[in-house]
Amino acid sequence: NSVSADFSATIQAVGYCYTPYKQKFGIPRQPGLVNARGFIKLAGALNDPDSVRGIEQYSHLWILFSFHQNLEQGWKTTVRPPRLGGNEKLGVFATRATFRPNGIGQSVVRLHAVNNENGQVTLEISGMDLLDETPIIDIKPYIPFSDAIEGAQGGMAQQAPELMRVNFTELARNQLAQIAQQAPNQALEPLILGVLSQDPRPAYKKKADDPKMYQVALYDFDVFWKVINNQIHVIEVKEGM
Numbered sequence: 091n092s093v094s095a096d097f098s099a100t101i102q103a104v105g106y107c108y109t110p111y112k113q114k115f116g117i118p119r120q121p122g123l124v125n126a127r128g129f130i131k132l133a134g135a136l137n138d139p140d141s142v143r144g145i146e147q148y149s150h151l152w153i154l155f156s157f158h159q160n161l162e163q164g165w166k167t168t169v170r171p172p173r174l175g176g177n178e179k180l181g182v183f184a185t186r187a188t189f190r191p192n193g194i195g196q197s198v199v200r201l202h203a204v205n206n207e208n209g210q211v212t213l214e215i216s217g218m219d220l221l222d223e224t225p226i227i228d229i230k231p232y233i234p235f236s237d238a239i240e241g242a243q244g245g246m247a248q249q250a251p252e253l254m255r256v257n258f259t260e261l262a263r264n265q266l267a268q269i270a271q272q273a274p275n276q277a278l279e280p281l282i283l284g285v286l287s288q289d290p291r292p293a294y295k296k297k298a299d300d301p302k303m304y305q306v307a308l309y310d311f312d313v314f315w316k317v318i319n320n321q322i323h324v325i326e327v328k329e330g331m
């Protein structure tokens with residue numbers, strides 16, 4: 091199904107967002123839930139220091155982006171939000187679903203630095219809920235006096251999700267110690283803690299004892315984990331296939 095009359099504004103990427111999240115499974119469902127670092131590289135005519143002049147005065151930015159990996163599957167007028175166990179249907183506009191008309195996502199992220207090296211303008215950010223290499227449609231300052239609304243009603247999404255306890259096997263701890271020596275700035279262990287404490291499993295699969303071995307891809311590593319007695323156990327961390 092197509093959206094109503096085409097208003098023929100072609101939308102181009104103003105940049106691309108690079109994050110530790112190489113696959114959709116495991117990405118936090120909203121920004122600010124996991125403090126992972128990432129960066130936006132501006133592209134084309136907007137890869138120009140003038141386009142971000144003064145942006146460092148803001149602590150946070152709104153980024154509008156394309157759910158580019160979902161565009162081909164199209165969208166439906168109603169969706170089944172994972173938070174409601176995947177049973178109940180809500181209108182697509184009553185959710186932050188990733189299959190949407192025009193496929194546009196919106197996230198507020200923390201801005202850490204603006205770099206301009208060898209002709210590439212890069213914004214260092216954190217807290218994003220984006221797949222690696224997501225096309226960015228627009229970047230805007232977060233303006234607290236108008237964007238932070240005291241007492242706003244968040245409906246079914248009033249609270250951040252409950253966090254699960256995350257344990258590491260001896261093997262996983264040793265593997266992480268070795269990886270930390272090779273790539274200290276990736277802070278892989280806190281990233282694994284942040285991502286897995288959100289329990290990335292779909293709501294209808296959240297059994298307290300789950301025989302399945304799950305895997306999330308973070309940076310170039312595959313993290314294997316299971317759920318035993320309602321706690322997450324990281325079994326091992328391996329270089330990605």
Ligand code: SAM
Pocket residue numbers: 114115116117118119120121156157158159160186187188194195196197198219220221223224225
């Ligand atoms: N905060 C945004 C919003 O409100 O529009 C996104 C919320 S959406 C529930 C977050 C999820 O989008 C992530 O957990 C991930 O599964 C998915 N996602 C992130 N980047 C994507 C991309 N480039 N293509 C498709 N899905 C993506």
